[in-house]
Amino acid sequence: MAGLSLQKVKKRFGETEVIGGVDLDVKDGEFVVFVGPSGCGKSTLLRMIAGLETTSDGRIEIGGRDVTGEDPAKRGIAMVFQTYALYPHMTVATNMGFPLEMAKRPKEEIDRKVAEAAKILHLEPYLQRKPRELSGGQRQRVAIGRAIVRQPGVFLFDEPLSNLDAELRVQMRIEIARLHQELGTTMIYVTHDQVEAMTLASRIVVLRAGRIEQVGAPLELYENPDNSFVAGFIGSPRMNFVPVTVVGVEGGKAMVAAPKLGLTGMAVATRGAAPKLGTAVNLGIRPEHFVAADGATSALSGKVTLVERLGGVTYAHAQLPEGGTITVESRDARSFNAGDGARFGLDGSRAFLFDQDGKRI
Amino acid sequence: MKRSFGQSLSLYGGLLLIALLIVLPFWWVISGSIKLPREIIQRVPTMIPESFTLQHFEKLLQASDFPVYLINSIIVASFSMAFTVLLALPAAYAFFRMEFPGRNALYRTILLAYAFPGVVVLIPLYGLFAKVGLIDSPVALVIVNVAFALPFSIWMMRSFLATIPREIEEAAVVDGAPTTTILVRILMPLIAPGIASVAIFAFISSWTEYLFASVLIVSDARRTIPVGFAGIIGQYQIDWGLLLAGATAAIIPVVILFALVGRWFVSGLTDGAVK
Numbered sequence: 001m002a003g004l005s006l007q008k009v010k011k012r013f014g015e016t017e018v019i020g021g022v023d024l025d026v027k028d029g030e031f032v033v034f035v036g037p038s039g040c041g042k043s044t045l046l047r048m049i050a051g052l053e054t055t056s057d058g059r060i061e062i063g064g065r066d067v068t069g070e071d072p073a074k075r076g077i078a079m080v081f082q083t084y085a086l087y088p089h090m091t092v093a094t095n096m097g098f099p100l101e102m103a104k105r106p107k108e109e110i111d112r113k114v115a116e117a118a119k120i121l122h123l124e125p126y127l128q129r130k131p132r133e134l135s136g137g138q139r140q141r142v143a144i145g146r147a148i149v150r151q152p153g154v155f156l157f158d159e160p161l162s163n164l165d166a167e168l169r170v171q172m173r174i175e176i177a178r179l180h181q182e183l184g185t186t187m188i189y190v191t192h193d194q195v196e197a198m199t200l201a202s203r204i205v206v207l208r209a210g211r212i213e214q215v216g217a218p219l220e221l222y223e224n225p226d227n228s229f230v231a232g233f234i235g236s237p238r239m240n241f242v243p244v245t246v247v248g249v250e251g252g253k254a255m256v257a258a259p260k261l262g263l264t265g266m267a268v269a270t271r272g273a274a275p276k277l278g279t280a281v282n283l284g285i286r287p288e289h290f291v292a293a294d295g296a297t298s299a300l301s302g303k304v305t306l307v308e309r310l311g312g313v314t315y316a317h318a319q320l321p322e323g324g325t326i327t328v329e330s331r332d333a334r335s336f337n338a339g340d341g342a343r344f345g346l347d348g349s350r351a352f353l354f355d356q357d358g359k360r361i
Numbered sequence: 362m363k364r365s366f367g368q369s370l371s372l373y374g375g376l377l378l379i380a381l382l383i384v385l386p387f388w389w390v391i392s393g394s395i396k397l398p399r400e401i402i403q404r405v406p407t408m409i410p411e412s413f414t415l416q417h418f419e420k421l422l423q424a425s426d427f428p429v430y431l432i433n434s435i436i437v438a439s440f441s442m443a444f445t446v447l448l449a450l451p452a453a454y455a456f457f458r459m460e461f462p463g464r465n466a467l468y469r470t471i472l473l474a475y476a477f478p479g480v481v482v483l484i485p486l487y488g489l490f491a492k493v494g495l496i497d498s499p500v501a502l503v504i505v506n507v508a509f510a511l512p513f514s515i516w517m518m519r520s521f522l523a524t525i526p527r528e529i530e531e532a533a534v535v536d537g538a539p540t541t542t543i544l545v546r547i548l549m550p551l552i553a554p555g556i557a558s559v560a561i562f563a564f565i566s567s568w569t570e571y572l573f574a575s576v577l578i579v580s581d582a583r584r585t586i587p588v589g590f591a592g593i594i595g596q597y598q599i600d601w602g603l604l605l606a607g608a609t610a611a612i613i614p615v616v617i618l619f620a621l622v623g624r625w626f627v628s629g630l631t632d633g634a635v636k
């Protein structure tokens with residue numbers, strides 16, 4: 001088991017900088033998830049930790065040891081790929097035992113550890129099969145088994161569930177969480193799926209264009225995002241952003257209004273320096289934080305364009321007078337109808353303000 | 362897509378025609394080798410032999426130098442095949458996976474080797490081999506055959522390697538496998554069809570090579586089949602029966618080779634690896 005430390009880590013492919021100076025400390029036993037949109041450099045960063053990509057600049061430490069120039073096999077890591085990357089001509093048992101065989105461990109030790117891993121992953125009946133005779137979920141379990149037998153200090157996962165269908169994905173997600181509880185090993189997990197990130201992570205690292213936007217516990221990011229990118233990325237459906245103007249400031253709160261949208265004034269908590277009066281800012285409200293319009297002190301008005309009734313929750317998509325759209329969640333399936341004009345109640349205590357650059361105010 | 366009956370008919374008709382074009386000469390040679398001489402030279406050739414004799418084969422094996430040529434050919438072709446495979450594999454891997462300056466330029470130029478007909482290099486090569494004392498040695502033939510088979514073999518092997526998903530190799534790297542182990546334990550089993558193709562290509566190129574074998578080998582006892590055989594049939598007059606028997610016997614080792622490596626031609630070797 002080992003912690004991990006990235007210090008000003010950079011990666012360039014030719015002229016293009018793909019990772020632009022990442023600093024991160026991961027404590028022993030943590031489950032850290034890298035999230036971000038496709039192409040933001042998650043895989044590249046993970047592969048640098050694995051040693052599959054060279055590091056252009058900076059330093060990588062695993063278990064307190066500088067491994068920046070070290071071979072992947074000597075870093076004390078194990079990696080699970082999105083595409084499983086099993087050895088197709090070997091049996092499940094040989095696949096899982098391969099790293100130990102490479103480490104020249106005695107046969108009885110290999111057999112014992114493979115049997116242990118197979119037990120943890122419910123793969124015992126399949127040990128003599130070839131990968132092609134397994135289902136997708138079983139293949140990914142073999143790939144995980146191959147990682148487990150090495151007893152690495154750090155597990156690296158690169159979108160391990162992306163090739164699975166939705167139902168299996170949920171099942172495997174739970175299994176990976178259980179595995180982390182059982183083994184207690186540090187895990188670094190890459191995904192573009194914020195649900196996986198929220199449910200698995202002890203800490204989430206949000207990446208954008210090769211830089212860290214914010215690091216924090218899932219609920220911290222949800223409740224206290226540093227910028228509109230993080231706010232929009234964490235939470236589903238996405239946070240709504242509505243242009244408003246600052247009309248008053250007092251005691252850590254800003255009064256914002258958007259008369260054309262029916263919002264005459266609402267107090268929203270700010271952090272740091274108070275915004276100037278008259279500043280155009282963006283109001284962020286999550287779909288699940290709208291309240292009933294009756295009795296709400298402030299509200300937005302708009303026209304409902306589409307209603308999605310999922311049974312438990314209902315999502316209303318609405319057009320605002322000035323062209324923007326919002327998504328509103330409701331527990332009452334009958335509260336909105338497509339084509340109707342409606343008012344959407346706001347709760348200022350659950351709203352955020354962002355400046356024009358997306359920075360939280 | 363479903364073919365209409367007419368399309369199917371013309372497709373199979375066409376295939377049959379092509380198959381006949383290829384198979385007929387073989388049939389004519391093989392069936393001719395067991396016909397009595399007078400049936401072979403009959404004005405109207407017979408498709409089904411009316412006579413049966415092994416006299417041509419007896420003569421070939423007992424009264425001619427054919428067995429010597431056959432053994433020479435087998436030795437030269439086997440070594441040519443082995444060295445071609447052994448060299449093409451790491452070379453193709455290097456072109457495929459390793460980073461070194463000039464890799465792409467070099468890769469694009471290796472096939473250019475075939476732009477020069479063999480005759481062009483015959484004289485300089487002869488001089489070269491004479492200097493190192495390899496004239497009249499099967500080693501010279503092996504060197505030439507390997508050199509000529511390599512560019513295409515490398516090119517073919519590389520395209521087989523390109524079908525293997527990169528993650529498999531990366532997983533092996535993380536698992537601690539050194540490059541040679543990755544090549545031998547992971548990649549070679551997965552490109553078995555490619556290795557078989559290269560082996561057959563190298564064997565047959567060597568088996569049928571005439572030009573260099575006729576110049577670099579001087580003594581009769583070291584000739585390979587194509588050259589030696591030309592001598593047998595042309596010495597006094599053409600002995601058709603002997604010619605056909607020799608041609609038939611020359612096919613046999615190739616057929617055996619196909620039978621041996623044929624089982625490597627299996628598809629779907631990488632199934633289950635990444636999907």
Ligand SMILES: Nc1ncnc2c1ncn2[C@@H]1O[C@H](COP(=O)(O)OP(=O)(O)O)[C@@H](O)[C@H]1O
Pocket residue numbers: 013018036037038039040041042043044045
């Ligand atoms: N070998 C490479 N050469 C050049 N550019 C690369 C290479 N690998 C990745 N990139 C680029 O780096 C960026 C980040 O890629 P990646 O780490 O795969 O993103 P993610 O995993 O977040 O989707 C992408 O723009 C991609 O095109």
Ligand SMILES: [Mg+2]
Pocket residue numbers: 042043044159
């Ligand atoms: Mg990726």
